[in-house]
Amino acid sequence: xxxxxxxxxxxxxxxxxxxxxxxxxxxxxxxxxxxxAAALANAVDLAIAEKVDGVLFAGDLxxxxxxxxxxxxxxxxxxxxxxENGIRALAVVGNHDAQALPSLARTIEGLELxxxxxxxxxxxxxxxxxxxxxxxxxxxxxxxxSASPLVELLDAPLPKRGLPRIGLLHGDLxxxxxxxxxxxxxxxxxxxxxxLLGHIHRPSLATGKHxxxxxxxxxxxxxGLDGGESxxxxxxxxxxxxxxxxxxxxxxxxxxxxxxxxxxxxxxTTPEDLGDLLMDETQRAAVALHERDLQxxxxxxxxxxxxxxxxxxxxxEWIANQNKWKNINRTVGETEVFIHKVSARLxxxxxxxxxxxxxxxxxxxxxxxxxLEREAEPRAALLAAARAxxxxxxxQARWEAVRKERGFRDPLTDEALAERLRRTGMMxxxxxxxxxxxxxxxxxxxxxxxxxxxEPDSRSAAEVTG
Numbered sequence: 001x002x003x004x005x006x007x008x009x010x011x012x013x014x015x016x017x018x019x020x021x022x023x024x025x026x027x028x029x030x031x032x033x034x035x036x037a038a039a040l041a042n043a044v045d046l047a048i049a050e051k052v053d054g055v056l057f058a059g060d061l062x063x064x065x066x067x068x069x070x071x072x073x074x075x076x077x078x079x080x081x082x083x084e085n086g087i088r089a090l091a092v093v094g095n096h097d098a099q100a101l102p103s104l105a106r107t108i109e110g111l112e113l114x115x116x117x118x119x120x121x122x123x124x125x126x127x128x129x130x131x132x133x134x135x136x137x138x139x140x141x142x143x144x145x146s147a148s149p150l151v152e153l154l155d156a157p158l159p160k161r162g163l164p165r166i167g168l169l170h171g172d173l174x175x176x177x178x179x180x181x182x183x184x185x186x187x188x189x190x191x192x193x194x195x196l197l198g199h200i201h202r203p204s205l206a207t208g209k210h211x212x213x214x215x216x217x218x219x220x221x222x223x224g225l226d227g228g229e230s231x232x233x234x235x236x237x238x239x240x241x242x243x244x245x246x247x248x249x250x251x252x253x254x255x256x257x258x259x260x261x262x263x264x265x266x267x268x269t270t271p272e273d274l275g276d277l278l279m280d281e282t283q284r285a286a287v288a289l290h291e292r293d294l295q296x297x298x299x300x301x302x303x304x305x306x307x308x309x310x311x312x313x314x315x316x317e318w319i320a321n322q323n324k325w326k327n328i329n330r331t332v333g334e335t336e337v338f339i340h341k342v343s344a345r346l347x348x349x350x351x352x353x354x355x356x357x358x359x360x361x362x363x364x365x366x367x368x369x370x371x372l373e374r375e376a377e378p379r380a381a382l383l384a385a386a387r388a389x390x391x392x393x394x395x396q397a398r399w400e401a402v403r404k405e406r407g408f409r410d411p412l413t414d415e416a417l418a419e420r421l422r423r424t425g426m427m428x429x430x431x432x433x434x435x436x437x438x439x440x441x442x443x444x445x446x447x448x449x450x451x452x453x454x455e456p457d458s459r460s461a462a463e464v465t466g
Contacts, residue, residue, distance in 0.1 A: 003242045006132040009047040010196045010236040012219030013060040017067025021226045026336045034256040037074035039223040043235045044078045054125045058198025059094025059170030068100035083110040093139035094170040115139045137168040144178035150186035170198040209247045223254040227340045230258040257296040265307040271318035286332035300340040312346040348430045362432045369425045
């Protein structure tokens with residue numbers, strides 16, 4: 001049995017006042033149960049049931065200053081319940097709630113801010129009347145903050161109290177820009193016993209027991225706010241042991257879940273097959289979660305069709321018509337499953353090696369695609385040319401917000417560029433070959449020359465060819 005010094009519940013970005021987007025009308029579900037406010041109430045239930053000593057909020061509790069009025073009631077109710085059960089509630093301020101949260105903290109009894117005003121601060125959590133663990137935190141003083149907050153902490157460390165110390169910080173790990181960028185090396189230099197981070201909505205904190213190495217990672221959003229926030233979502237139970245180990249255990253409690261699914265299709269798949277394939281996938285995805293003892297109330301699927309097919313154009317046309325799949329919803333157990341998005345990464349069944357022998361545009365394109373699949377100079381040249389063309393656009397200021405989005409991936413890495421070029425090349429090659437088939441088909445038509453002995457055709461050329 002674990003000899004716990006302190007037990008904490010750590011909560012990532014909540015964005016109270018924001019409702020998840022992309023959820024269709026599901027008559028059997030009260031959509032209020034899918035919101036961050038409902039997820040917060042569930043987290044408080046968990047904190048009380050687990051008898052934790054403190055709840056830590058890693059910033060962005062509130063989505064914006066305008067949302068503070070909508071956030072007041074659920075946050076006030078949550079803090080009141082925690083206070084009535086003897087559970088401390090500590091929070092740092094994030095970039096989204098830099099204006100809202102300090103105001104709410106002055107209104108809500110029991111909501112304690114750590115490091116308010118952009119200066120490092122600390123708070124000690126007691127267990128059974130004795131100091132047990134120290135929380136070190138820093139809060140955004142304004143919506144934007146371009147410097148690393150760790151510089152101040154490293155230059156002027158807080159006095160040590162002889163207690164385990166957990167850092168609570170909202171910002172951009174190994175990033176740059178205006179959202180408190182900091183480096184992993186700075187976190188390590190601070191020599192705390194662990195770091196719980198907010199800002200990035202994809203969880204990265206490692207699950208399990210950490211012995212000798214301080215746990216460090218993002219808690220992730222409490223509930224997926226859109227289809228891009230797929231996978232496990234929920235608060236983290238953090239147990240600090242007397243022997244020095246720290247165990248981090250994510251409790252997957254989100255009532256709304258999103259899943260990214262790659263669906264392999266056979267070469268002879270037709271548009272008529274797709275509806276049944278997608279319907280089968282809704283069943284399979286829900287059952288897979290139920291087997292993990294996860295029972296979300298709503299499950300949104302983002303399905304990507306993958307594989308090599310004989311006719312990708314017809315399949316893509318079917319996918320583009322959202323009416324074909326938008327209403328494929330079903331109930332599996334206690335879970336309402338809906339399809340949020342369908343896309344395709346399909347390859348046309350082609351003999352690239354044979355095509356590349358041609359001196360035609362299609363042959364040249366086939367050769368380029370083959371070059372992308374080889375670690376050689378031609379591949380490097382293609383990637384360099386693509387990067388040179390795309391870099392000025394990617395670096396445009398208007399994409400700054402996109403770069404900070406949840407789950408953003410650098411589009412200029414070799415892997416990302418090669419994949420994009422290959423996919424685009426295959427689509428272009430498919431179009432080229434389709435045009436060639438049309439031209440060949442027209443050449444096969446039995447066109448007769450006019451016969452002077454026949455009656456003249458009074459129709460215009462446009463009417464004949466039309």
